[in-house]
Amino acid sequence: MFRSIGRIVGRHPVLVILTWVGIVIGVAVVAGAVAGKGSSTSQQQTDFLPAKYGSVQAAKLSAKYFPQPSGAQATLVLVRSDHRKLSDGDMSQAATLVDQLNQRTHLAKYDGIEPTSLVRAPDRTAAIATAQFTDTSGQADVMKSMKSLRADTKDVFGHSGLTAEYTGEVAQVADAGATQALIVFGTVLAIFILLLILFRSIVVAVGAVALMFIVGQVVNMLLAIAAHIWHFKIDETTESILPIVLFGVGTDYVVFFMFRYREQLRRGEDHRTAIASAIGRVGEAVSSSAFAVVVSFAALILSQLKSLRLLGPSLSLAVLVMLASSLTLIPAVLALTGKRLSRRASWHRPPRGRVAAGVSGFVTGRPTTALLISLAAFVGLGAVAFGMHADYRSPNPPSGTESGRAWADVRHAFPQGVLYPTRVFVHTADPSGLTAGELTDTAHRLGAVSGVASVAPATLNKAGDTAMYTVQLAEDPTSPAAVAVIRDGLEPLATDLSRGAQVVKVGGITQAQSDFEQALARDMRIIFPVAALMIGLILVLMLRALLAPALLMVSVALGFAATLGASVIAFQVIGGAPGLAGTLPMIVYLFVASIGTDYNILMVARVKEEAARDGSTMRGAVRVAMQTAGPSVAAAGVILAASFAVLMLSSYVSQIGFAVAAGVLISTFLSSWLYVPALATLLEQRIWWPSKAARPTAATLGGSLESEPDAA
Numbered sequence: 001m002f003r004s005i006g007r008i009v010g011r012h013p014v015l016v017i018l019t020w021v022g023i024v025i026g027v028a029v030v031a032g033a034v035a036g037k038g039s040s041t042s043q044q045q046t047d048f049l050p051a052k053y054g055s056v057q058a059a060k061l062s063a064k065y066f067p068q069p070s071g072a073q074a075t076l077v078l079v080r081s082d083h084r085k086l087s088d089g090d091m092s093q094a095a096t097l098v099d100q101l102n103q104r105t106h107l108a109k110y111d112g113i114e115p116t117s118l119v120r121a122p123d124r125t126a127a128i129a130t131a132q133f134t135d136t137s138g139q140a141d142v143m144k145s146m147k148s149l150r151a152d153t154k155d156v157f158g159h160s161g162l163t164a165e166y167t168g169e170v171a172q173v174a175d176a177g178a179t180q181a182l183i184v185f186g187t188v189l190a191i192f193i194l195l196l197i198l199f200r201s202i203v204v205a206v207g208a209v210a211l212m213f214i215v216g217q218v219v220n221m222l223l224a225i226a227a228h229i230w231h232f233k234i235d236e237t238t239e240s241i242l243p244i245v246l247f248g249v250g251t252d253y254v255v256f257f258m259f260r261y262r263e264q265l266r267r268g269e270d271h272r273t274a275i276a277s278a279i280g281r282v283g284e285a286v287s288s289s290a291f292a293v294v295v296s297f298a299a300l301i302l303s304q305l306k307s308l309r310l311l312g313p314s315l316s317l318a319v320l321v322m323l324a325s326s327l328t329l330i331p332a333v334l335a336l337t338g339k340r341l342s343r344r345a346s347w348h349r350p351p352r353g354r355v356a357a358g359v360s361g362f363v364t365g366r367p368t369t370a371l372l373i374s375l376a377a378f379v380g381l382g383a384v385a386f387g388m389h390a391d392y393r394s395p396n397p398p399s400g401t402e403s404g405r406a407w408a409d410v411r412h413a414f415p416q417g418v419l420y421p422t423r424v425f426v427h428t429a430d431p432s433g434l435t436a437g438e439l440t441d442t443a444h445r446l447g448a449v450s451g452v453a454s455v456a457p458a459t460l461n462k463a464g465d466t467a468m469y470t471v472q473l474a475e476d477p478t479s480p481a482a483v484a485v486i487r488d489g490l491e492p493l494a495t496d497l498s499r500g501a502q503v504v505k506v507g508g509i510t511q512a513q514s515d516f517e518q519a520l521a522r523d524m525r526i527i528f529p530v531a532a533l534m535i536g537l538i539l540v541l542m543l544r545a546l547l548a549p550a551l552l553m554v555s556v557a558l559g560f561a562a563t564l565g566a567s568v569i570a571f572q573v574i575g576g577a578p579g580l581a582g583t584l585p586m587i588v589y590l591f592v593a594s595i596g597t598d599y600n601i602l603m604v605a606r607v608k609e610e611a612a613r614d615g616s617t618m619r620g621a622v623r624v625a626m627q628t629a630g631p632s633v634a635a636a637g638v639i640l641a642a643s644f645a646v647l648m649l650s651s652y653v654s655q656i657g658f659a660v661a662a663g664v665l666i667s668t669f670l671s672s673w674l675y676v677p678a679l680a681t682l683l684e685q686r687i688w689w690p691s692k693a694a695r696p697t698a699a700t701l702g703g704s705l706e707s708e709p710d711a712a
Contacts, residue, residue, distance in 0.1 A: 001283075002279055002280045002281075002283025002284055002287070002327075003276070003279075003280035003283075005279055005280075005283065005327060005328065006275065006276035006277065006278070006279030006280040006283070006331075007276050009275060009276065009279060009327075009328055009331045009332050009335060010272040010273065010275045010276035010279075010331075010335055011272070011276075013331075013332035013333070013335040013336040014332075014336065016328050016329065016332035017329065017332050017333065017336065020325070020328070020329045020332075023218070024214065024217075024218055027218055027221045027222060027225070028221060030221075030225055031221035031222075031224045031225055034224065034225055034228035049304075049305065049306070049512065049515050049516065049519060050304050050305075050306075050519070053515035053518075053519065054491065054494070054505055054506055054507070054511055054515060055506070055507050055508070055511040055512035055514075055515045056515070057505045057507075058423060058424075058425050058505040058506060058507025058508075058511065059507055061425040061427055061466065061503075061505055061507075062423065062425065062468070062507060065425075065427065065461040065463075065465075065466035065468075066459070066461060066466075066468055069111065069132050069134070070134075071109070071111065071132060071133040071134040071135050071136065071142075072133050072135070072136050072137040072142065072169050072170045073130050073131060073132055073133065073168055073169060073170065074130075074131040074133070074146065074149075074166045074167070074168040074169065074170040074171045075128050075129070075130060075131070075166065075167050075168035075171070075406070075410070076098075076113060076128065076129045076130070076131055076153070076164060076165075076166055077126060077127075077128055077164070077165050077166070077167055077406035077407075077409050077410055078094050078126065078127045078128070078129075078157075078162050078163070078164050079125065079126045079127075079162070079163050079409050079413075080161060080162060080163070081161050081162065081163050082161070083125075085123070085124035085125055086120055086124050086125070086126070086127055087124075090161075090162065091118070091120055091127065093160060093162070094118060094127060094160075094162060095115045095118055097156050097157055097160060097162075097164075098113050098115045098118060098129060099115055100156055101113065101152060101153060101156045102115075104152060104156065105148070105149060105152045107144075107145035107148050107149060108141040108144070108145055109133050109134050109135045109139065109141040109142045109145055110131075110132075110133055110134070110142075110145040110149060111132040111133060111134050112131070112132065113129050113130065113131050113132070114129070114130065114132070115129070117129045117130045121413035121414045122413075122414070122415070123413055125409075125412065125413045126409045126410060126412070126413035126414070128410060128414075131149065131166065131168075131170075133145065133146075133170055137169050137170045137173040142170060143170075143173070143174055143177065146166070146170050146171060146174045147174065149166070150165075150166060150171075150402070153166070165402045165403075165405060165406040165409075166402060166403065166406060167397060167402075167403040167404075167406035167407040167410060168403070171402065171403040171406070172397050172403045174403075175397060175398070175401040175402060175403045175404070176239075176650070176652065178401075179398065179401075179649060179650045180239060180240060180243075180650070182649055183240065183243070183244075183646050183647060183649055183650060184243045186646040186649065187243060187244055187247050187248070187643050187646045188209055188213070188247060190639075190642045190643060190646060191208075191209060191247055191248075191251050191639060191642075191643060192205050192206070192209050193205075194251075194635070194638065194639045194642065195208055195209070195251070195254075195255075195639075198255065198258075198635055199258065200346065201341060201344075203337075203338075203341060204258070204341070207333065207334075207337075208251065208254050208330065209247075211325065211329060211330055211333060212246065212247055212250040212251065212254070212322070212325075215246070215250065215321055215322060215325045215329070216243065216246040216247065216250075216318075218321060219242070219246060219317055219318045219321050220242075222317060222321075223242075223314060223317070238307070238310055238311045238314055240647060240650060240652065240653045240656075241311070241315070241587075241647070241653065241656065242314055242315065242318060244643050244644055244646070244647060245315050245318050245319065246318045246322060247643055248639065248640040248643035248644065249290075249293070249318070249319055249322055249640070250322040250325070250326065251636070251639050251640070251643070252598070252636040252639065252640055253286055253290070253322060253323060253326035253327075254326055254330055255632055255635050255636045255639065256282055256285075256286050256326075256602065256632055256636065257278055257279070257282055257286070257326055257327070257330065257331060259631065259632035259635075260277075260278040260281055260282040260632075261274050261275060261278040261331075261334070262347050263278075263628065264277045264278055264281075265342055265347055265348055266347075266348055266349075266350060270342075271335070271338065271339045271342040272335050274342070275331050275334060275335050278331070279327055279331055281609075283327055284542070284605070285542075285601055285602050285605035285606070286323065286326070286327070286602070287323060287327075288538060288541075288542040288601050288605070289597065289598035289599075289601040289602060290319055290320070290323040290598075291538055292535050292538045292539070292594055292597045292598060292601065293315075293316075293319045293594035293595065293597075293598055294316045294319050294320060295531070295534035295535060295537075295538060296531045296534065296535055296590050296593050296594035296597075297311070297312045297313075297315040297316045297319070297590060297594065298312055298313065298316050298534075299312065299527045299530045299531040299534060299590070300312025300313075300527060300590070301313065302523070302526050302527055302530060303519075303523045303527060304519040304522060304523055305516070305519050305520065305523065308523065308583075308586070353627060353631060356626060356627045356630045356631050356634075357627055359626065359630070359673060360622070360623045360626035360627050360630065360677070361623070363622070363626065363673075363674065363677045363678050363681065364619050364622050364623045364626075364677070364681050367677075367678040367679075367681035367682045368678075368682065370674050370677075370678040371674070371675065371678035371679060371682065373674060374670045374671070374674035374675040374678065375558075375675070377562065377666075377670050378555075378558035378559070378561070378562050378666075378670060378675075379558070380562075380565075381561070381562035381563075381565035381566055381569075381666075382558060382561030382562050382564075382565050383565065384564075384565035384566075384568050384569055385561050385562075385564035385565040385568060387568050387572065388564055388567075388568050388572070388579070388580055388585075389572065389578060389579030389580070390517075390579055390580065390581075390582045390585075391577070391578050391579030391580060391581060391582060392483075392513050392516060392517050392520075392581075392582040393478040393479075393513070394478070395581075395651045395652050395654075396408075396411075396651065397651070398650070398651045415472075416476050416477055416478070417453060417472035417473050417474070417477060418472065419477075420477035420478065420508065420509045420510065421470045421471060421472055421477075421508060422470075422471040422472075422473060422477070422486070422490065422506060422507070422508040422510055422511065423468055423469070423470060423471070423506075423507040423508050424442075424446060424468070424469040424471055424490065424494065424504065424505070424506050424507070425466065425467070425468055425469075425504070425505050425506075425507065426438075426439075426442055426458075426466065426467045426468075426469070426497070426502065426503075426504050427465060427466040427467075427502070427503045427504075427505075428465050428466075428501050428502045428503075429465070429501040429502075430465070430500075430501045430502075433463065433464035433465045434460070434464060434465065434466075434467055439458045439460075439467055442458070442467070442469070442497065442504075443455050443457070443458060443469060445493060445497070446469055446471055446490070446493070449485070449489035449490055449493060450485070450488075450489055451473060451474050451475060451481070451482070451484070451485030451489055452471055452472070452473060452474065452485065452489070452490075453472045453473060453474040454471075454472045455469055455470070455471050455472075456469065456470040456471075456472075471490070471508075473485055473510065477508070477509055477510045478509065478510070478513065482510045483510060483513055483514045483517070485510075486506060486510050486511050486514045487514055490506045490511075491506060491511075491514075494506050516582070517582060520582055520583065520586065523586065524585065524586055524589075527586065527590075528589060531589070531590060531593055532553060532556070532593065535553070535556070535593055535594065535597050536549050536550075536553050538597075539552055539553070539597065539601070542601060542605070543604060543605075543608065543688070544688075544691050545687070545688045545689060545690070545691050546689060546690060547683070547686070547687055547688070547689040547690075548604060548687050548688060551676075551679055551687070552597065552600050552604070552676070555596065555600065555667075555671045555675050555676065556592065556593045556596050556597060558671075558675075559592045559596045559663060559666050559667050559670070559671055560588060560589050560592045560593065560663075562663075562666050562670070563588050563592050563659055563660075563662055563663035563666055564580075564584075564585060564588060564659070566659070566662040566663075566666070567580055567584065567588070567655065567658060567659040567662065568580065570658055570662075571655060571658070580655055580659075581655050581656070584655055584656065584659055587656055587659075587660070588656075588659045588660065588663055591660045591663055591664075592660075592663040592664075592666075592667060595640065595660075595663070595664055595667055596663070596664075596666075596667030596671055596672075599633045599636070599637060599667055599668055599671070599672040600667075600671060600672055600676050602629055602632070602633055602672075603625060603626075603629055603630070603633055603672045603676050603677065604676060604680070605629075606624075606625035606628060606629035607621050607622055607625040607676075607677070607680050608621075608688070609625075610622075610624045610625050611685070617684075618680060618681065618683075618684040618685060618687075619681055619684075621680075622677045622680050622681050625677070626673070626677055630672075630673060633668060633672050633673070634668060634669070634673070636668075637664050637665060637667070637668030637669070637672075638665075638668075640664050641660075641661040641662075641664040641665050641668075642661070644656075644657050644660040644661040644664065645657055645658070645661040647660075
């Protein structure tokens with residue numbers, strides 16, 4: 001199949017390019033028709049939890065019986081410019097200025113600031129007010145309104161002696177957008193530089209980046225269409241990781257193709273024949289590795305968390321589209337425009353490849369030592385992973401942004417229990433409603449729960465059948481201690497009070513965090529083995545063996561543990577963080593399992609190809625595979641690691657960026673360059689058990705490939 005694809009691309013590149021142009025135009029037309037009608041961004045955990053969890057049920061009771069504006073909000077934070085306490089005169093002036101701001105500012109999807117919402121902190125160092133929008137954050141009109149609102153606010157408060165800045169959901173999404181743009185720019189720049197170093201061609205670097213950008217826009221438009229059809233919300237993790245996967249994985253596949261294309265040129269093939277041969281030879285391995293990534297991410301469909309159920313298909317879609325483009329569009333453009341490039345003497349000259357030659361000589365000469373070195377590194381880092389502490393709190397906005405500065409002022413001035421109150425809802429189906437005695441008794445029982453600091457008098461709805469209690473916890477509402485208060489105190493009490501016609505639900509950020517932890521723990525118990533099983537099946541089908549896939553899956557487990565250990569060292573030991581993000585093990589596992597398998601497949605596939613040649617010994621096959629496929633795997637690993645490392649610019653996903661970058665490097669150099677070739681050398685043909693020794697195939701006939709390293 002891949003040889004046929006190669007022949008079509010090599011002979012009819014214009015037809016292939018026109019097909020892609022038609023696809024891009026068609027998707028763009030449909031995406032333009034639904035633009036702004038389906039997708040939105042959310043930071044609320046309850047937006048991504050299943051309906052069975054208490055925090056979601058409480059949110060539904062709140063929306064039904066105590067309706068509030070449905071749009072997103074931002075928080076206006078006021079402090080004195082001289083950092084003194086706010087006087088009564090300052091508060092009066094602030095209310096007047098807020099009123100002036102409302103009269104001046106008329107923006108799309110913006111509903112103004114209610115002056116009566118202005119609240120001064122107990123220590124008088126800050127005051128806050130709520131800016132209400134009529135649509136969800138992430139919508140283009142809302143983001144434009146937020147930008148204009150900030151400019152108007154600075155004008156109105158400019159000479160008042162008060163500093164006015166915004167934090168909260170809309171403001172944070174707006175600031176995250178600027179950070180995201182910086183991340184994408186940094187990723188593209190890093191990829192461009194690395195491609196320029198690898199191929200010493202501005203044409204290749206610019207062309208590859210431009211084509212991947214176009215393909216990336218196709219993926220984004222497809223997601224926009226899907227968001228319109230299925231009415232889902234996109235979270236920050238998906239928005240941050242998707243461009244990295246698009247460019248990082250796309251670049252990997254381009255690198256694998258280009259390295260094999262140059263190898264075919266060195267064998268004496270002409271330009272278009274080399275393109276067809278490269279697709280035919282590398283297509284199966286790249287496709288198998290891509291499908292290993294796809295099935296790994298697809299396992300997230302089994303998650304209870306809507307955010308992860310969205311992340312999995314989104315990343316799978318990105319990988320599949322990039323795979324298709326790397327085997328068709330990019331080779332077609334190269335076939336049409338790269339004939340002059342193919343004549344460059346440097347692309348025909350056998351490369352030196354001293355590093356690959358040296359490592360291959362060491363691994364094949366001393367395979368036991370190489371294997372022990374890799375295992376020692378895996379186990380050493382993996383042992384540190386046992387010291388990991390999970391932290392489920394949402395990261396604070398970056399300190400260098402307006403929302404970060406304003407949020408720091410709010411946290412300093414207001415008790416966190418006031419900012420994040422727990423809401424307890426009591427609803428009865430009894431026509432007589434809730435009695436005064438029942439309300440008092442419930443308030444008393446809530447206040448008696450260990451860890452509860454105070455309970456405000458109940459707020460009744462108009463019908464008198466639903467009450468809302470505002471409960472302030474004694475602990476930081478986002479801390480593990482506060483979650484324990486919910487699980488050990490308030491949730492059991494709510495269950496006890498829910499009897500007969502009465503239903504009691506606990507809501508708020510602490511309850512949502514507790515539900516999120518439970519959902520994630522369930523997901524990991526299911527998704528980890530399912531992803532491993534699917535990847536193992538891909539390996540069995542591709543390698544037509546059982547022992548080799550089993551050994552590769554061992555390296556996946558070791559790489560996962562080592563990556564977590566490296567993250568613990570970086571953030572808990574060196575960085576002093578209280579723990580790693582609760583979702584990190586899930587994301588690291590999927591990326592390490594898929595990307596690690598990705599590179600292992602390419603290395604093992606080349607070993608098998610070389611071993612199938614007449615007269616090739618396993619030791620010789622490993623040496624040639626390391627010298628030919630090794631440099632492309634190393635280059636791809638460095639590029640993908642650099643792409644993910646750029647995520648460290650964002651406080652929201654910095655841990656993910658570091659962990660995946662570390663995991664990719666561990667998979668590349670410990671697994672693909674040491675563990676896998678050392679095992680292949682030691683086990684020889686037994687590694688293909690229960691199959692017999694590798695036999696020559698159509699892909700391997702036609703003479704031995706060069707043994708020179710395929711390096712830049």
